[in-house]
Amino acid sequence: MPKKELDTFSVSYLSILDEDGNVDKELEPKLKKPELIELYRQMVWARRTDERMLKLQRQGRIGTFGPSTGQEASQCAVAFAMKKQDWFAGAFREHGVRLLRGETLTRQLLYYNGHEEGNINDGAANPRNLPISVIVGAQPLHAVGLAYAMRLQGENETCAVTMMGDGATSEGDFHEAMNFAAVWNLPVLFVVQNNQWAISVPRSKQTKSATIAQKAIAYGMPGVQVDGNDALAVYAAAAEALDRGRRGEGPTLIETVTYRLMMHTTADDQYKYRTKEEEELWWRRDPLVRFRGYLEAKKIWSEKDQEALEEEYRLEIEKQVKAFEEMSGWKPDAPFDHVFGTRHERIEAQRREFLAEIAKEAARG
Amino acid sequence: MAKLNMVQAINLALDEMMAEDPSVVVLGEDVGVDGGVFRVTEGLIEKYGEARVIDTPLAESAIIGTAIGMALAGLKPVGEMQFCGFSYIMIPQLEGHGSRYRARTHGQFHVPLVMRVPYGGGVRALEHHSESREAALGHLPGVKVVIPSGPRNARSLMRASILDPDPVVYMEPKRSYRAFKEEVPETPETIEIGRAQVVQEGTDITVIAWGAMMHTTKKAVEEIRQARGASIELIDLLTISPMDTETICASVRKTGRLAVVQEAPLSFGPASEIIATVNDHALMHLEAPVKRVSGYDVVTPYFSRENLFMPTVGRARRGIEEVLDF
Numbered sequence: 001m002p003k004k005e006l007d008t009f010s011v012s013y014l015s016i017l018d019e020d021g022n023v024d025k026e027l028e029p030k031l032k033k034p035e036l037i038e039l040y041r042q043m044v045w046a047r048r049t050d051e052r053m054l055k056l057q058r059q060g061r062i063g064t065f066g067p068s069t070g071q072e073a074s075q076c077a078v079a080f081a082m083k084k085q086d087w088f089a090g091a092f093r094e095h096g097v098r099l100l101r102g103e104t105l106t107r108q109l110l111y112y113n114g115h116e117e118g119n120i121n122d123g124a125a126n127p128r129n130l131p132i133s134v135i136v137g138a139q140p141l142h143a144v145g146l147a148y149a150m151r152l153q154g155e156n157e158t159c160a161v162t163m164m165g166d167g168a169t170s171e172g173d174f175h176e177a178m179n180f181a182a183v184w185n186l187p188v189l190f191v192v193q194n195n196q197w198a199i200s201v202p203r204s205k206q207t208k209s210a211t212i213a214q215k216a217i218a219y220g221m222p223g224v225q226v227d228g229n230d231a232l233a234v235y236a237a238a239a240e241a242l243d244r245g246r247r248g249e250g251p252t253l254i255e256t257v258t259y260r261l262m263m264h265t266t267a268d269d270q271y272k273y274r275t276k277e278e279e280e281l282w283w284r285r286d287p288l289v290r291f292r293g294y295l296e297a298k299k300i301w302s303e304k305d306q307e308a309l310e311e312e313y314r315l316e317i318e319k320q321v322k323a324f325e326e327m328s329g330w331k332p333d334a335p336f337d338h339v340f341g342t343r344h345e346r347i348e349a350q351r352r353e354f355l356a357e358i359a360k361e362a363a364r365g
Numbered sequence: 366m367a368k369l370n371m372v373q374a375i376n377l378a379l380d381e382m383m384a385e386d387p388s389v390v391v392l393g394e395d396v397g398v399d400g401g402v403f404r405v406t407e408g409l410i411e412k413y414g415e416a417r418v419i420d421t422p423l424a425e426s427a428i429i430g431t432a433i434g435m436a437l438a439g440l441k442p443v444g445e446m447q448f449c450g451f452s453y454i455m456i457p458q459l460e461g462h463g464s465r466y467r468a469r470t471h472g473q474f475h476v477p478l479v480m481r482v483p484y485g486g487g488v489r490a491l492e493h494h495s496e497s498r499e500a501a502l503g504h505l506p507g508v509k510v511v512i513p514s515g516p517r518n519a520r521s522l523m524r525a526s527i528l529d530p531d532p533v534v535y536m537e538p539k540r541s542y543r544a545f546k547e548e549v550p551e552t553p554e555t556i557e558i559g560r561a562q563v564v565q566e567g568t569d570i571t572v573i574a575w576g577a578m579m580h581t582t583k584k585a586v587e588e589i590r591q592a593r594g595a596s597i598e599l600i601d602l603l604t605i606s607p608m609d610t611e612t613i614c615a616s617v618r619k620t621g622r623l624a625v626v627q628e629a630p631l632s633f634g635p636a637s638e639i640i641a642t643v644n645d646h647a648l649m650h651l652e653a654p655v656k657r658v659s660g661y662d663v664v665t666p667y668f669s670r671e672n673l674f675m676p677t678v679g680r681a682r683r684g685i686e687e688v689l690d691f
């Protein structure tokens with residue numbers, strides 16, 4: 001026989017809570033009431049802090065940042081499915097994950113005001129959150145290495161989660177990471193937030209593949225596309241993938257189909273390449289509205305609860321912004337402290353010159 | 366004491382470190398079953414198993430990228446870039462992340478990894494297998510670049526590199542791999558990274574070299590000593606970055622003359638940095654212009670011509686004598 005079919009493949013799409021509020025009872029994750037409320041609270045926290053950061057940026061009180069509005073279900077539901085011991089290697093638009101894993105708004109403001117100090121995991125911040133990776137698509141490889149180390153060190157119940165956008169799937173490192181994770185059968189969860197736009201380049205110009213999820217097939221791992229604005233579907237897919245990883249069954253790719261409701265970063269004007277009409281279509285799919293409707297239908301959330309939450313967050317945001325703005329006393333020569341973990345005279349000589357020069361600059365007025 | 370060549374000495378250091386510290390892992394293309402294309406990792410997979418001696422898929426960015434992840438989680442990965450010509454692919458991960466996690470988090474995360482890079486010409490290899498690009502790597506803040514010149518310091522420098530808390534690029538002069546043997550002591554030694562070594566004291570001129578050029582330069586120095594009895598201070602640079610200002614300048618203050626022998630292209634090379642360093646700290650002690658004996662700013666030629674383009678014993682001798690005779 002000269003030619004025969006060796007295999008066939010299919011890609012599945014997961015939706016549990018649809019745009020009209022219908023719930024698939026078979027697939028509905030078994031989350032308890034307080035858990036559902038906590039997930040919702042985290043999504044609202046991500047949205048409100050994002051809105052506040054945008055205002056602060058417009059007022060010149062912080063620098064450039066990339067808003068995550070619209071992607072809260074894709075982010076918070078993944079973080080909600082993770083365990084404390086799991087690693088997170090993300091990019092720069094996953095505020096929802098970072099906040100849920102203990103990072104404060106104050107710290108994010110520090111980062112976006114140009115302070116490395118905003119990358120330090122202190123207080124409640126999970127020490128297994130890697131700092132923001134600005135280079136697109138580089139961090140999935142770090143997640144693979146982390147997962148390798150965990151297995152070698154006997155932490156078999158620990159997964160590494162890495163997150164990126166649809167644009168990152170065109171990067172070589174993304175593919176190398178998928179390949180290494182699969183060959184080494186590691187507990188890595190790759191989450192691609194397909195938010196339709198990589199700055200100005202639409203998803204259709206990024207890849208000829210019908211889905212991003214199907215790229216997993218080529219690497220020998222499961223891939224699933226989920227409604228990224230459906231917190232229940234994202235949670236269910238992530239929880240299943242993490243369970244697989246913990247059982248030693250290797251990596252998974254999840255494509256969350258979502259939308260970046262705002263500009264790429266505050267330095268971008270999205271109306272150069274897309275329409276307000278397109279955005280309005282996606283505002284109607286707002287993951288917060290949908291999830292709140294679900295909670296209200298379950299009679300575990302009310303208008304009164306929402307009002308109380310908004311007031312709580314308004315005060316908390318004020319408190320954290322104030323804390324950020326009151327911070328001072330930054331050590332100017334800190335970069336010299338952290339070139340190496342060892343002391344080198346060549347670096348120290350430059351530090352002395354730097355300190356002398358900035359003193360002279362200050363004296364010049 | 367055992368007489369070892371450089372391949373055996375690096376292998377010994379890897380073996381010793383893997384035996385001492387279970388967090389040391391080796392990864393790269395063909396490093397396991399094959400023992401590395403130069404046999405530097407031979408026998409390690411049999412001793413330490415395939416979980417610690419990892420035959421990776423063929424992807425240099427992933428070798429360093431996953432090594433960064435491993436290092437962030439407490440392992441001490443020693444990765445191999447099979448040849449210098451394939452190592453440029455590691456630079457985005459090295460410059461973008463490996464060198465930065467410490468600075469980015471003010472020390473909360475750091476990346477104790479070693480990337481081995483066999484480099485240099487003189488072995489009649491194919492294209493991309495003969496370059497000396499230490500200057501390109503030395504220009505990256507947060508990265509240490511070291512180059513051994515013989516079996517004994519290859520062993521001690523590898524040990525120091527694995528023990529170091531930061532990313533170290535450990536460049537291996539291929540031409541010296543099996544060129545000669547040296548006594549390597551029973552007890553492991555370490556060399557301080559960032560320190561050059563005065564291998565021969567002298568008073569008439571300072572000569573600096575590293576890697577395969579050390580061997581060439583030693584021969585030139587011996588010829589000059591025999592021919593005219595000059596007292597030559599010979600320095601093995603060992604660390605390209607961070608460069609050892611003190612040892613270089615102390616020697617130049619003493620001798621008043623300097624020649625540098627490098628295999629790398631002339632422009633923007635370590636020799637230029639050495640001269641700039643002397644300019645900053647010891648210019649008034651110089652009695653003659655500094656001479657660079659170096660490669661040329663050409664794309665490394667195929668091997669039929671490579672020997673014409675590399676510094677030879679004769680070129681090194683003429684360069685040193687030019688400074689002595691000024």
